[in-house]
Amino acid sequence: MKKKSMVYAVMLFMIVNMLSGCGKRTGEPAAVMPEGYCFTDALGQEVTVRKTERVVALMGSFAEVWLSAGGSLAGVTDDAFDERGLELSEETVSVGKYNNPNVEKIIALNPDLVLLSSETKEHAALKEVLKQAGITAAYFKVTYFDDYLSMLKTCTEITGREELYEKNGLAVKTEIEEILSRAKAEEPPSVLLLITYSGGAVAQNSKTMTGNMLNDLGCKNIADENQSLLKDFNMESIVKEDPDYIFVIPMGNDDTLAMKNLKESIEKNPAWNGLAAVKNNRYILLPKEKFLYKPNEKWAESYQYLSEILYGKK
Amino acid sequence: MMEIMIRLEDVTYSYNRQPLIHGMDLTFEKGKITTIVGPNGCGKSTVIKLSSRLLHPDKGKVFLENREIGVMKRKEFARSVSVLLQSSYIPDMAVEDAVMSGRYPHQSPISFSSAEDKRLTEYAMEMTYCQSLRNKNMRQLSGGERQRVFLAMVLAQDTPVIILDEPTTYLDINVSYEIMELINSLNRKLGKTIVLVLHDLNLALNYSDRLAVMENGKVVAYEEASDHRVHRCISDIFKVDIRRMTEKGKSYYYSFKL
Amino acid sequence: MGRNNKARLLILLSTGLLAVSVLLGLCLGASNIRPTVLVATLFAGEPDDFLYRILLTVRLPRVTAALLAGSALAVSGAIIQSVLNNPLASPNIIGVNAGAGLFVLLASAFLPADPFLLPLSAFSGALLACMMVLAITMTGRLSRVLLVLTGFAVNSIFSAGMNTIMILYPDAYIGAGNFLAGGLSSVTSNVLVYPSVFIAAGFILALLCSKGLNILNLGSDSAKTLGMNVNACRCAYLAIAAILAGAAVSFAGMIGFVGLLVPHGVKLMIGQDNRYVIPASALTGGIFVILCDLLARTLFLPYELPVGILMSLMGGPFFLYLILKNRRKE
Numbered sequence: 009m010k011k012k013s014m015v016y017a018v019m020l021f022m023i024v025n026m027l028s029g030c031g032k033r034t035g036e037p038a039a040v041m042p043e044g045y046c047f048t049d050a051l052g053q054e055v056t057v058r059k060t061e062r063v064v065a066l067m068g069s070f071a072e073v074w075l076s077a078g079g080s081l082a083g084v085t086d087d088a089f090d091e092r093g094l095e096l097s098e099e100t101v102s103v104g105k106y107n108n109p110n111v112e113k114i115i116a117l118n119p120d121l122v123l124l125s126s127e128t129k130e131h132a133a134l135k136e137v138l139k140q141a142g143i144t145a146a147y148f149k150v151t152y153f154d155d156y157l158s159m160l161k162t163c164t165e166i167t168g169r170e171e172l173y174e175k176n177g178l179a180v181k182t183e184i185e186e187i188l189s190r191a192k193a194e195e196p197p198s199v200l201l202l203i204t205y206s207g208g209a210v211a212q213n214s215k216t217m218t219g220n221m222l223n224d225l226g227c228k229n230i231a232d233e234n235q236s237l238l239k240d241f242n243m244e245s246i247v248k249e250d251p252d253y254i255f256v257i258p259m260g261n262d263d264t265l266a267m268k269n270l271k272e273s274i275e276k277n278p279a280w281n282g283l284a285a286v287k288n289n290r291y292i293l294l295p296k297e298k299f300l301y302k303p304n305e306k307w308a309e310s311y312q313y314l315s316e317i318l319y320g321k322k
Numbered sequence: 323m324m325e326i327m328i329r330l331e332d333v334t335y336s337y338n339r340q341p342l343i344h345g346m347d348l349t350f351e352k353g354k355i356t357t358i359v360g361p362n363g364c365g366k367s368t369v370i371k372l373s374s375r376l377l378h379p380d381k382g383k384v385f386l387e388n389r390e391i392g393v394m395k396r397k398e399f400a401r402s403v404s405v406l407l408q409s410s411y412i413p414d415m416a417v418e419d420a421v422m423s424g425r426y427p428h429q430s431p432i433s434f435s436s437a438e439d440k441r442l443t444e445y446a447m448e449m450t451y452c453q454s455l456r457n458k459n460m461r462q463l464s465g466g467e468r469q470r471v472f473l474a475m476v477l478a479q480d481t482p483v484i485i486l487d488e489p490t491t492y493l494d495i496n497v498s499y500e501i502m503e504l505i506n507s508l509n510r511k512l513g514k515t516i517v518l519v520l521h522d523l524n525l526a527l528n529y530s531d532r533l534a535v536m537e538n539g540k541v542v543a544y545e546e547a548s549d550h551r552v553h554r555c556i557s558d559i560f561k562v563d564i565r566r567m568t569e570k571g572k573s574y575y576y577s578f579k580l
Numbered sequence: 581m582g583r584n585n586k587a588r589l590l591i592l593l594s595t596g597l598l599a600v601s602v603l604l605g606l607c608l609g610a611s612n613i614r615p616t617v618l619v620a621t622l623f624a625g626e627p628d629d630f631l632y633r634i635l636l637t638v639r640l641p642r643v644t645a646a647l648l649a650g651s652a653l654a655v656s657g658a659i660i661q662s663v664l665n666n667p668l669a670s671p672n673i674i675g676v677n678a679g680a681g682l683f684v685l686l687a688s689a690f691l692p693a694d695p696f697l698l699p700l701s702a703f704s705g706a707l708l709a710c711m712m713v714l715a716i717t718m719t720g721r722l723s724r725v726l727l728v729l730t731g732f733a734v735n736s737i738f739s740a741g742m743n744t745i746m747i748l749y750p751d752a753y754i755g756a757g758n759f760l761a762g763g764l765s766s767v768t769s770n771v772l773v774y775p776s777v778f779i780a781a782g783f784i785l786a787l788l789c790s791k792g793l794n795i796l797n798l799g800s801d802s803a804k805t806l807g808m809n810v811n812a813c814r815c816a817y818l819a820i821a822a823i824l825a826g827a828a829v830s831f832a833g834m835i836g837f838v839g840l841l842v843p844h845g846v847k848l849m850i851g852q853d854n855r856y857v858i859p860a861s862a863l864t865g866g867i868f869v870i871l872c873d874l875l876a877r878t879l880f881l882p883y884e885l886p887v888g889i890l891m892s893l894m895g896g897p898f899f900l901y902l903i904l905k906n907r908r909k910e
Contacts, residue, residue: 374805375804375805376801396807396809398807399807400805401807404805409799411799413852414851415794415853416583416851416853419853420798423795426791426795426806427806427807432791457583459851
């Protein structure tokens with residue numbers, strides 16, 4: 009009896025392994041034209057895109073970039089609908105959440121190209137599966153405006169719509185440069201950039217998206233020097249630095265919870281109200297659409313928003 | 323002719339730098355029932371464990387029929403000496419499987435049970451009146467039934483020497499006598515060499531061929547069970563008196579407080 | 581009915597149930613496939629057909645992974661429980677999974693990417709954790725509770741190590757991709773090749789050692805007096821358990837529940853005889869993970885729940901039922 013179970017077990021494994029070994033066959037794409045646009049993506053892979061009729065974007069912001077490059081979308085993740093309010097055709101299907109994409113749905117859409125983020129581990133995990141399924145996958149990393157510009161360039165070269173690169177990319181760049189050249193101050197203002205969520209608040213330095221914008225505008229971020237602020241909200245350090253401006257970005261799906269935390273734990277602290285920024289009305293809440301999500305082609309507006317706060321309308 | 327089965331030669335054993343036994347010489351005779359008695363903490367269990375290879379002496383040697391047990395292969399030793407320990411752990415298995423596991427030293431690691439194994443297991447259960455219990459789980463048995471099964475295990479192991487550490491503790495008096503009768507029959511019918519540790523003096527006096535009395539890690543008397551020197555030693559240590567009574571031609575010893 | 585017969589019946593039933601589970605796992609998902617279509621696609625499908633692609637690149641690897649991981653972890657748990665003589669022990673609790681995880685991360689951070697290295701490093705880590713717990717157990721008579729606490733400590737050490745590496749070397753997860761994303765959602769067939777060899781070997785070894793494990797069930801003193809080299813055997817058996825758990829963790833991430841619940845449940849149903857417990861655990865473990873994974877990815881389409889949650893939800897109450905049922909018996 010013992011031997012029988014062993015035999016069953018070994019047989020079962022052999023069968024299953026044989027079947028799963030068959031999967032390697034799908035790696036070869038059907039014979040297509042050798043042309044296509046070739047580039048290196050954020051994971052260092054050589055990607056060749058031949059068709060662009062059916063494209064799936066696994067992040068709302070990438071969906072937006074693809075649309076502004078003149079492409080159309082067969083599938084997106086929920087944040088494209090919920091957070092961006094993009095205008096998508098009725099045929100566009102949801103493939104799950106950006107941090108929980110459903111790989112079966114993606115494959116079922118038979119996409120020619122999938123756009124993924126190299127910084128999201130759930131996306132990184134899909135690399136092998138998509139490769140085995142013979143689906144072209146391109147990874148991007150967008151933190152700063154220049155990253156957006158580079159992604160837009162790649163996308164417009166794929167779609168062949170170079171004029172959109174001009175319109176949604178280069179033109180924005182020019183605008184930003186103008187804003188930055190007008191931004192002058194005798195003394196660089198010091199800022200504290202906070203991000204709040206339901207569990208607390210944490211400072212961001214110049215390496216983040218908004219922090220980088222503030223840095224471009226000539227601000228000095230107190231979290232650049234004081235690295236501990238990046239991990240813990242430390243009222244003492246903040247009082248000591250006494251920044252000129254305090255910017256707050258509410259994060260998370262629920263604004264109200266983040267706001268609640270802000271009001272109750274931070275604003276009620278008497279030390280907080282003693283800060284210069286708070287007293288002088290320079291404690292500002294920044295809108296998510298401009299400063300939490302990637303603004304993409306509206307990046308210049310975000311710069312403008314900050315510039316007006318810092319230096320007034322010019 | 324006295325044949326020696328197990329011999330402790332100049333054995334010292336310490337635990338945490340406390341010497342439990344120091345320079346002890348002790349022999350167990352082949353084919354006899356030898357019982358060790360003594361107050362709690364005198365080292366009886368240590369002697370048992372040293373004799374059964376559960377402990378290794380710090381100094382000195384232990385011999386099994388002139389072979390040093392420390393260098394014997396494990397399974398070889400297990401085919402010569404079986405041990406029933408006083409342990410509170412009850413395995414969760416069927417009686418028949420437990421008794422069958424006594425055959426382990428005779429089997430190769432991966433083999434199934436042979437016909438011989440099955441026969442000896444049956445025999446062991448017969449001798450200990452366990453057949454009716456065979457499909458029950460060990461944990462469902464009474465104390466006495468369990469001891470019988472452990473005895474069956476030891477019997478299935480089929481060794482010339484059986485060592486038992488307090489086999490009657492926690493058992494009712496009638497069940498204790500049952501067990502002692504069984505142990506006795508293993509010696510009388512099958513010629514096994516038995517080494518026992520008992521706390522019940524009456525059982526020790528009436529079921530042993532030889533009695534060793536220990537105190538504070540030393541053997542203070544070691545004689546035939548009927549020898550008055552041993553009785554005097556026991557009286558001194560335990561502060562009891564020992565008397566003999568005769569019934570139907572047989573002698574019985576008993577202890578009591580005057 | 582005799583215990584042995586009950587055991588054989590369970591094994592037979594489980595084999596049947598396993599086949600059904602595999603079928604369900606292959607047919608159901610974001611797109612449901614009818615069994616007839618399934619068979620047709622498997623044997624005569626076109627590479628362009630999206631059903632074929634889904635089946636071969638997603639479902640088949642995934643169901644195979646669930647089967648392998650579930651059965652490997654269940655058998656690993658059964659072995660560990662026998663060796664440590666402790667029904668509370670399991671690969672998760674004694675830190676085996678965390679050990680495997682740590683070494684997988686170390687390998688991804690410092691060694692070149694090689695599909696063979698991942699299960700090997702997982703096994704090394706799993707083995708290290710096992711040995712640490714065993715070494716501590718052997719220093720004296722540890723009560724069962726202390727043993728679990730020891731496992732807890734070992735677990736914490738390795739988990740902390742893992743988190744440290746993730747902070748210092750954030751790129752490590754790209755190589756360890758599947759592992760850290762957790763669960764089975766992105767398993768591909770090439771990741772399964774080496775682990776399945778280890779797991780198959782582990783099963784065969786476990787079955788061969790079932791007699792020895794039964795002897796260990798008698799207690800270590802009794803096992804010694806029966807002539808078993810208890811220490812050597814414990815190490816060997818734990819090594820087998822580590823191979824199984826390590827191989828499973830290398831592609832499935834940290835699925836812990838199976839190793840504790842499944843062997844326990846099996847033992848409550850058919851007793852402690854490892855000759856039956858081991859194959860029964862393998863089959864039941866496979867069924868359990870396949871079904872939980874199936875539910876996890878189909879209950880709230882297109883969203884996927886983490887498998888661990890499903891396993892707790894399904895396994896917990898069933899386990900309680902088994903406990904209650906057994907208490908009334910005795």
